[in-house]
Structure formats: structure tokens, C-alpha cells
Amino acid sequence: MSIRTVTWCAAAVAVGLMAAAPAAHADEDPTTVPPRTAISLRMPGGFAWGTPNEHETRSALSMSKLYIVDYALRHGDGSPEDRALSERMIRDSDDGAATQLAGKYPQAIEATAAEYGLPATHGGSDWGRSTTSTADITDFLAAKQRTDAGSPIFEWMAGASNTAADGTPQNWGTAQLPGVQGSKWGWSDVGAPEVASASFGTGFSVAAHTYGTPADQSADVLDALPALILRLAGAY
Structure with a gap:
């Protein structure tokens, strides 16, 4: 068993402890995350942690597909076509599917941002030019876990393809x-x-954005979060 595995065994205990803890926010980060990367973590009981730049407005990239799909599933016309396009957008990060669904629901990103209270999330001239923050992404996923845990979004994220529609490997970061x-x-x-990248597990959601490569992001995420959660476990 590696040191990292041991660390995360303790982290699992920390999650259980914080499920019963009052809402809190960690103001100090015991690790040094390069400013190229923003990271946000949400846990039970309203616990929120993020790097100092977690609220920074950055390109949403394909994270905007989460917002478009959520709108289409809950406020769209309920058509099989919408559902099929939504599944391709989440599992395969299919840009063509995103262009079709965003064209049908051009208000989707702004409407989702307003509904969930996501201040850094805005639509652009097209979905690929939209913005968000890691704080907004994790707050969105945390809200979905609380209020709509049966959403197909989680099923499709759990069954994401190893390779995206454009041939990009999907395996880094969170x-x-x-x-x-x-x-x-x-x-x-x-x-x-x-x-x-954005991920969810039992009782948590996490997101990261990096001005750099997938390897850069993986390194920053894996260096920061295990140490943080161990510190938090000690605080409770």
C-alpha cells in the first residue's frame, strides 16, 4: 500500500467526521498550489475549501456542458434527442452534440447560473466561450447531490468514456x-x-482548472488534497 493510499484511507474517515460537523470554511491551505491551478472541494455539512483563486473567472471549457445538460434535462422539451445529445456531451465530451443542444437552448448557461447562484458562470457568443470558476462547478455538483441525486448527469459522469469524441484521453486531474x-x-x-476536471464521490464534489497540461493538473491536485483533508480531520 502506497503512502498516498494510506493518506486517502484517513481522508475517508475525515469525510465521515465532517458529515456531522457544522458548516465551516478552511481559511489556510497547508500546501502550496501553483497559481496556474484553481481547486475547490465541497463536503457534507456545508463545508467548503478552495485555493485563493477558486472564485476566479476562467474559461469554462467543456465544464459548460454540465450546465447546458442540466437545463435541457429539467427545463427542455423532454425529447429522446435531447437526452441522447446530453449523454454524448457528458460521457464523450462531444462538441457537436453541445453545439446542437446549446443552439436549441441558448439561455441554458445563464439560466442555470441564476438558478444555482453561480456568480462566475456566464454564457458567451457560443458555449465554448462561456466562463465559470471551480467554486461554481463544485457548488453546482454539491447542490445536485443534495437535491437531485438521481440525475442522469451522475450516471453519465460515472460511465464516462476513456477517450473523448475527439480522441482525447479522459483520465487526469480530480x-x-x-x-x-x-x-x-x-x-x-x-x-x-x-x-x-470535475468529480464527485459519496459526500463530496471537487473541481480543478489549470493553465497547463493534464499532467500539471494531476500533480497539483494530488499534492494538495490528501494533505488538506488530513489537516481537516485533525480539526474535528
């Missing part, structure tokens, strides 16, 4: 954390590398 049950990834196809 998805590498033990305890994760499902994930969604995002990346830029132009310019400097930029990636995002």
Missing part, C-alpha cells in the same frame, strides 16, 4: 483521486494548454 465515482473533463484545442 478523476485520479481515490473515492471518485464519476468525472467530467475539459480542455482547449487552441493556444496554450488549458485543462479542467
Whole structure:
């Protein structure tokens, strides 16, 4: 058993402890996360932690597909086509499907942001130019876990394809954390590398955005979160 595995065994205990703890926010990060990466973590009892830049408005990349799909599933016309497009957007990060569904529901991102109270989330001239923050993504997923745990979004994240529709591997960042049950990834196809990931597990949601490569994000996430959760476990 590796040191990291032992760390996360203790982290699982921490989650259970915090389920009964009062709402709190960790103001100090015992690790040093490079500013290239923003990370947010939400746990039971209203517990919230994030890097100092977790509320920073950044490109939503394919994280915006979560917002579009949620709108289509709950406020759309209920058509089989909408559901099929939604599934492709989450499992395969299919851009063509996203363009079709966003074209049908151009208000989806802004409406979802207003409904869930996501201040950094805004639509752009098209879904690929929308914005969000890691805090908004985790708050959205945490709210879904509380109020709509049966959403197909979680099923599709849990059954995400190993390779996206465009051939990109889907395997980095928050998805590498033990305890994760499902994930969604995002990346830029132009310019400097930029990636995002968001995951959920029993009683938690987590998201990261990195101005860098998938390997950069994985390193930052795995360096930060195990140590943080051990510290929090000691606080309770």
C-alpha cells in the first residue's frame, strides 16, 4: 500500500467526521498550489475549501456542458434527442452534440447560473466561450447531490468514456483521486494548454482548472488534497 493510499484511507474517515460537523470554511491551505491551478472541494455539512483563486473567472471549457445538460434535462422539451445529445456531451465530451443542444437552448448557461447562484458562470457568443470558476462547478455538483441525486448527469459522469469524441484521453486531474465515482473533463484545442476536471464521490464534489497540461493538473491536485483533508480531520 502506497503512502498516498494510506493518506486517502484517513481522508475517508475525515469525510465521515465532517458529515456531522457544522458548516465551516478552511481559511489556510497547508500546501502550496501553483497559481496556474484553481481547486475547490465541497463536503457534507456545508463545508467548503478552495485555493485563493477558486472564485476566479476562467474559461469554462467543456465544464459548460454540465450546465447546458442540466437545463435541457429539467427545463427542455423532454425529447429522446435531447437526452441522447446530453449523454454524448457528458460521457464523450462531444462538441457537436453541445453545439446542437446549446443552439436549441441558448439561455441554458445563464439560466442555470441564476438558478444555482453561480456568480462566475456566464454564457458567451457560443458555449465554448462561456466562463465559470471551480467554486461554481463544485457548488453546482454539491447542490445536485443534495437535491437531485438521481440525475442522469451522475450516471453519465460515472460511465464516462476513456477517450473523448475527439480522441482525447479522459483520465487526469480530480478523476485520479481515490473515492471518485464519476468525472467530467475539459480542455482547449487552441493556444496554450488549458485543462479542467470535475468529480464527485459519496459526500463530496471537487473541481480543478489549470493553465497547463493534464499532467500539471494531476500533480497539483494530488499534492494538495490528501494533505488538506488530513489537516481537516485533525480539526474535528
